[in-house]
Amino acid sequence: MSERSRTSSPGVFDFVERRWEEDILPTLTRYIEIPAKSPAFDPQWAAHGHIDRAVALIEDWSRRRPIEGLTVETVRLPGRTPLILLEVPGTSAETVLLYGHCDKQPEMVGWSDGLGPWIPVRRGERLYGRGGQDDGYAVFCALTAIEAVQRSGAPHARCVVLIEACEESGSRDLPAYMEALAARLGEPDLVICLDSGCGNYDQLWGTTSLRGIVNGVLTVEVLSEGVHSGASGMVPSSFRIARQLLSRIEDERTGAIVKDFQVVMPPARREEARAVVATLGAEFGRFPVMPDMRLAKEDPVELMLAGTWEPALSVLGADGIPAVVDAGNVIRPKTSLKLSLRIPPTLDAVEATRRLREILETGPPYGARVTFQAQTPSPGWDAPATEPWLLSALHAASERHFGKPAMFRGTGGAIPFMAMLGARFPRAQFFVTGTGGPGCNAHGPNEFLHLPMAKRLTACVADVIVAHYRARRG
Numbered sequence: 001m002s003e004r005s006r007t008s009s010p011g012v013f014d015f016v017e018r019r020w021e022e023d024i025l026p027t028l029t030r031y032i033e034i035p036a037k038s039p040a041f042d043p044q045w046a047a048h049g050h051i052d053r054a055v056a057l058i059e060d061w062s063r064r065r066p067i068e069g070l071t072v073e074t075v076r077l078p079g080r081t082p083l084i085l086l087e088v089p090g091t092s093a094e095t096v097l098l099y100g101h102c103d104k105q106p107e108m109v110g111w112s113d114g115l116g117p118w119i120p121v122r123r124g125e126r127l128y129g130r131g132g133q134d135d136g137y138a139v140f141c142a143l144t145a146i147e148a149v150q151r152s153g154a155p156h157a158r159c160v161v162l163i164e165a166c167e168e169s170g171s172r173d174l175p176a177y178m179e180a181l182a183a184r185l186g187e188p189d190l191v192i193c194l195d196s197g198c199g200n201y202d203q204l205w206g207t208t209s210l211r212g213i214v215n216g217v218l219t220v221e222v223l224s225e226g227v228h229s230g231a232s233g234m235v236p237s238s239f240r241i242a243r244q245l246l247s248r249i250e251d252e253r254t255g256a257i258v259k260d261f262q263v264v265m266p267p268a269r270r271e272e273a274r275a276v277v278a279t280l281g282a283e284f285g286r287f288p289v290m291p292d293m294r295l296a297k298e299d300p301v302e303l304m305l306a307g308t309w310e311p312a313l314s315v316l317g318a319d320g321i322p323a324v325v326d327a328g329n330v331i332r333p334k335t336s337l338k339l340s341l342r343i344p345p346t347l348d349a350v351e352a353t354r355r356l357r358e359i360l361e362t363g364p365p366y367g368a369r370v371t372f373q374a375q376t377p378s379p380g381w382d383a384p385a386t387e388p389w390l391l392s393a394l395h396a397a398s399e400r401h402f403g404k405p406a407m408f409r410g411t412g413g414a415i416p417f418m419a420m421l422g423a424r425f426p427r428a429q430f431f432v433t434g435t436g437g438p439g440c441n442a443h444g445p446n447e448f449l450h451l452p453m454a455k456r457l458t459a460c461v462a463d464v465i466v467a468h469y470r471a472r473r474g
């Protein structure tokens, strides 16, 4: 069998390109305008209705797809964000599960002139605006890939596209849907996750591991009300106590996290990191740091592993601390810090949360009132070994649509659903990918979707769906 006849069709990219320009971009542009912030950032999401508007937009677009057998349904469990379930029957009984989400991160400050979170702007190859890249493009990519397969006449397995609306809140509504929809989801044989990233825009990227995350609020209370800071030196500062507590977790000189939150990394992951650094060269580890500032590690392989397999602590927010302009000479009664501990892919997230609380709350300095209120943690994920057919399908798709082989790497973010699926379906194969590449700045200001990447990825997904059928049914 020739290489070409194993892929979806010679014209797949032309078709995908046309769909993107004519159908997808006008709809994705309207999606960007909707402030469909995830429940963690918009607790009144149900009353505000933005998530429902995003869901309705996607539902409407999906219903108009000329895909044979496609059913479109928005499932709503009481008190939870909705979930879009798109099913396409196949020629074989195996299930390919495609995943994305339609809830968004909040606005963030720092958008450049003319850009803004809810202002879609196309400049050259980029479509700017919140949620276009993370992860609004996913449903359009998934259905267009399926449509491309059908147009080519190639058979495919049953496909289920699942778009959730709670991912940026740790997918807290998803387990309930997994239970409620277990029979309809079936047992996925291949999972295609479209919510990850790419190391460049020049080839196809697969994500082999994701870190987990434990978020929570550390509060240190020292006074029942603020007092004149003439009393400083006598009343211990809540900020100093918080610093002291953080040092129980993190070495403040190096950022190293205590052993409780570390794992032994599989050796193959170091080899992957070496290959990625060799491919990306100077492009790897490019962040908008201040002039003359250095990153945490000098060696690029160690740097990459620090961001993918080592734990790291961030302080995301603070309460009890006035803005600079409002700050008087007062010993503040309390300090609250929102902490975010990224944990290695294979660390037990529930146990890590328990341990973090224990370390922070045990033996509070000076007997201050210390609490750590944890959110539900997101577990990390380490991919099972990729079967040979999938590996060669990914390389072939990448060669065909990018002219280069595929690359694989771990990433530092979390996708809770991958861990859920990995635990539930240990035999499933995973193709975790996405358009989050250099400069795209998902979650930050000036987020953009790299359009050539999105189009080529769509064509690659079509090829992988075809290759899956061939691998299973010959």
Ligand SMILES: [Zn+2]
Pocket: 101, 134, 135, 167, 195
């Ligand atoms: Zn995302």
